Amino acid sequence: MGDYVSEYIEAVENGSIIVSDKIQKAIERHKSDVEKSKNEDYPYYYSIGHTQQIVKFVEMLPDPKTGKPNVLALFQKFILAMLWGWRKKSDNTRRFKKAYLSLARKQGKSLLVSGIALYCLIYERNPRNARQIYATANMRDQAKIVFNMVKSQLKAVRGKSKTVRDFTKVLKYEVTTTDDSFMQPLSADADTLDGLDTMLGIFDEYALSKTTEMMDVIETSMGQQLEPLIVIISTASNKLNYPMYSVEYHYINKLLSGETENDEYLALCWEQDNMKEIDKPELWIKSNPLMEIIEQKEQLTSMYKRMLKESKAKGTISNILTKHFNVWVQSSKESYMNTEEWSSAIADDSMRNSNLFGRDIYIGVDLSRVGDLTSISWAIPIDEKQKILANSYSFVGSKGGIEQKEKEDKTPYTAYEKAGECSISTQPSGLVDYRDMIVWLDEFIQHNEFNVKAICYDPYNAGLMITELSERYGDAFVEVRQGPFTLSPATKQLKIDILNGKLVHLNNKLLNRGMYNAVSVEKNDSLMIDKTTNRNKIDPVDALINAYTQAQYHDFDEVDVNELIESGEYGFGW
Structure with a gap:
C-alpha cells in the first residue's frame, strides 16, 4: 500500500524534487497536522487506506486519444492523497471542503479534473443518490x-467497462447515472441558479473568472451536504483584480503562513x-511539477527556453510568465507598479504594529463625482524606522444599487466595507x-490625535470640504493642481520609495486594485498615471499621490525645538 504523500515529501526532502515556498509550507502543515492527529482532541487523521482507490481509479482512466491508461506523476498522487486521505475522526468523512490547486499550464490538470469529477460521480456515496x-x-x-x-474521458471509460456503461448515460449537456446523480456545466449566465444541492463544484481556470458570483452560488448550495468539495484548479493570469488573485491567492498566503486558520481548506x-x-x-520544476519526469523536463525546458527568448x-x-511559470503579472508593460513590487511593499509586523497616536500625517483626498468613488489616502512617517506607512479609505456611490455597481466595476465593495x-x-x-467623508476624516484625525502636516486636495468639488x-x-x-508639473515629481518619488522599501502599505484591497489598474503615462520626461477603462478605479492611488506631493519632502531627522527646550538641550544665548 503506497503512502503517496510521504513518498512526495521524501523526494522533496532528499532534494530530488524542488518545490516552491508555498508547497514547502503545505508539507510542513501536513506534517504538523499528522503529529496533532495523535492527540485525541484533534478532530482529523490521515488515512493511507482512503487514498488507494482514488489514485487507482484515476490511473486506470484511458487517455481519450490513445486508449492507454494514464500514468500519474508523484505530485498528482500527492494531490489526490491529500484530498482523500485526510478524514474526520467523528465520521470518516473527508476533511477538506475546498482546495486551491495552482500550477503552470500543460501539467496534467485535465486528468486531475476529469478523475476527481468521475470518481465523485461513480464511486462516492455521500450522498448515496x-x-x-x-x-x-x-x-x-x-x-x-x-x-x-469529463465527457470525453467518460466515453473512453464506457468503451472499456460494461458496468460503467450501464450505470451512466452521456447526453449533450449532461452526464447522468442510474442513481439519479449527474454532472452539468453551470455558468453565471444560466437561466436560473436556484435549487442547487452541490456535492462537487469544479472551478477550472478560475483566474479568468471576473466575479465571485459563481463561487458564492456553489458555496451556498452546499449547506446540506455531508462531504461537499470545491476544487479551484487554475494557472495564474494577468487579471489581478479578479477573485482568484484578489481573494483566494491572498487568503492562501495567510493560511500557509499561519496568519489565519482553516482546517477544511x-x-x-x-x-x-x-x-x-x-x-x-533548474528551478522551473517549482511551477512545472511534471518536470519530475525526466522526459517531460527535457521537453518543457527546451520549449520554454525558446519561448522566453522569443517573448x-x-x-x-x-x-x-503567467501560463508557463504560474506567476501573477499585469498584462500591460506600461503598468505603474507590477505585482511583485507592490506585494513586496506590504508592511511587516513591526511596521503594522507601530503606535500611530500623535504622529505626523500627510493626507491626500480624491473627490470624484458623487456617484462614483471618493478616496482618502494617507502617508504616516515612522521616524524611528525611517519609513512611511500608507493606507486608504474610500466612499462608494451606489446609484442603481450596490449589486449593479459591484457588477459594473467587478469589485466586491460589500466585502471591503465589512473589512x-x-x-x-x-x-x-x-x-x-x-x-459623511468630512465627518469620517475629522474623526479619524481627532481619534488618533494626528499632527496634520498637509491635506492635499484637487480643487475640483473641494469647496464644501474646505x-x-x-x-x-x-x-x-x-x-494640488492635476497636471504633470505638480503630480509628476510625486508620482516618480512614490514609485522610487516603494521600490527602495521606504514606503510600505497595509494591504488595503481597494488601494491594491488601484495600483494594479494604474498605467504609466510618460510624456516629455514627466510621469503620470491613468486607467485603461472607466471601471478600473485608481482613485485611492490618485489620493496617495496627492498626499505624496508633500510627504516626499518629509524630514525624518527634523528636530522638534519645543522638545529640546523642555529637555534643557536648547538655549537662547543667555
Missing part, C-alpha cells in the same frame, strides 16, 4: 470546456518564488455625501 456535480465558470462556453473534458500552489528564477531552468525580443513576456476599508452610500439617491474643515485645519490645506 442524486450527487450533483458542476463544472462552473462565469460564462457557459468556459464551463463547457471542463464538462467536455487545502492550499497547494506550485509557482516560481520570484522573478529571478525565470533565468534558472523577450517581442516584449510579450508577461504571457509566458473596514470603505463605506457604501446609504443615501436614497445612492450618491456619496461629502459630509468650508467645513478650514477652521480646524486651514493651514494644512494644500491645493
Whole structure:
C-alpha cells in the first residue's frame, strides 16, 4: 500500500524534487497536522487506506486519444492523497471542503479534473443518490470546456467497462447515472441558479473568472451536504483584480503562513518564488511539477527556453510568465507598479504594529463625482524606522444599487466595507455625501490625535470640504493642481520609495486594485498615471499621490525645538 504523500515529501526532502515556498509550507502543515492527529482532541487523521482507490481509479482512466491508461506523476498522487486521505475522526468523512490547486499550464490538470469529477460521480456515496456535480465558470462556453473534458474521458471509460456503461448515460449537456446523480456545466449566465444541492463544484481556470458570483452560488448550495468539495484548479493570469488573485491567492498566503486558520481548506500552489528564477531552468520544476519526469523536463525546458527568448525580443513576456511559470503579472508593460513590487511593499509586523497616536500625517483626498468613488489616502512617517506607512479609505456611490455597481466595476465593495476599508452610500439617491467623508476624516484625525502636516486636495468639488474643515485645519490645506508639473515629481518619488522599501502599505484591497489598474503615462520626461477603462478605479492611488506631493519632502531627522527646550538641550544665548 503506497503512502503517496510521504513518498512526495521524501523526494522533496532528499532534494530530488524542488518545490516552491508555498508547497514547502503545505508539507510542513501536513506534517504538523499528522503529529496533532495523535492527540485525541484533534478532530482529523490521515488515512493511507482512503487514498488507494482514488489514485487507482484515476490511473486506470484511458487517455481519450490513445486508449492507454494514464500514468500519474508523484505530485498528482500527492494531490489526490491529500484530498482523500485526510478524514474526520467523528465520521470518516473527508476533511477538506475546498482546495486551491495552482500550477503552470500543460501539467496534467485535465486528468486531475476529469478523475476527481468521475470518481465523485461513480464511486462516492455521500450522498448515496442524486450527487450533483458542476463544472462552473462565469460564462457557459468556459464551463463547457471542463464538462467536455469529463465527457470525453467518460466515453473512453464506457468503451472499456460494461458496468460503467450501464450505470451512466452521456447526453449533450449532461452526464447522468442510474442513481439519479449527474454532472452539468453551470455558468453565471444560466437561466436560473436556484435549487442547487452541490456535492462537487469544479472551478477550472478560475483566474479568468471576473466575479465571485459563481463561487458564492456553489458555496451556498452546499449547506446540506455531508462531504461537499470545491476544487479551484487554475494557472495564474494577468487579471489581478479578479477573485482568484484578489481573494483566494491572498487568503492562501495567510493560511500557509499561519496568519489565519482553516482546517477544511487545502492550499497547494506550485509557482516560481520570484522573478529571478525565470533565468534558472533548474528551478522551473517549482511551477512545472511534471518536470519530475525526466522526459517531460527535457521537453518543457527546451520549449520554454525558446519561448522566453522569443517573448523577450517581442516584449510579450508577461504571457509566458503567467501560463508557463504560474506567476501573477499585469498584462500591460506600461503598468505603474507590477505585482511583485507592490506585494513586496506590504508592511511587516513591526511596521503594522507601530503606535500611530500623535504622529505626523500627510493626507491626500480624491473627490470624484458623487456617484462614483471618493478616496482618502494617507502617508504616516515612522521616524524611528525611517519609513512611511500608507493606507486608504474610500466612499462608494451606489446609484442603481450596490449589486449593479459591484457588477459594473467587478469589485466586491460589500466585502471591503465589512473589512473596514470603505463605506457604501446609504443615501436614497445612492450618491456619496461629502459630509459623511468630512465627518469620517475629522474623526479619524481627532481619534488618533494626528499632527496634520498637509491635506492635499484637487480643487475640483473641494469647496464644501474646505468650508467645513478650514477652521480646524486651514493651514494644512494644500491645493494640488492635476497636471504633470505638480503630480509628476510625486508620482516618480512614490514609485522610487516603494521600490527602495521606504514606503510600505497595509494591504488595503481597494488601494491594491488601484495600483494594479494604474498605467504609466510618460510624456516629455514627466510621469503620470491613468486607467485603461472607466471601471478600473485608481482613485485611492490618485489620493496617495496627492498626499505624496508633500510627504516626499518629509524630514525624518527634523528636530522638534519645543522638545529640546523642555529637555534643557536648547538655549537662547543667555
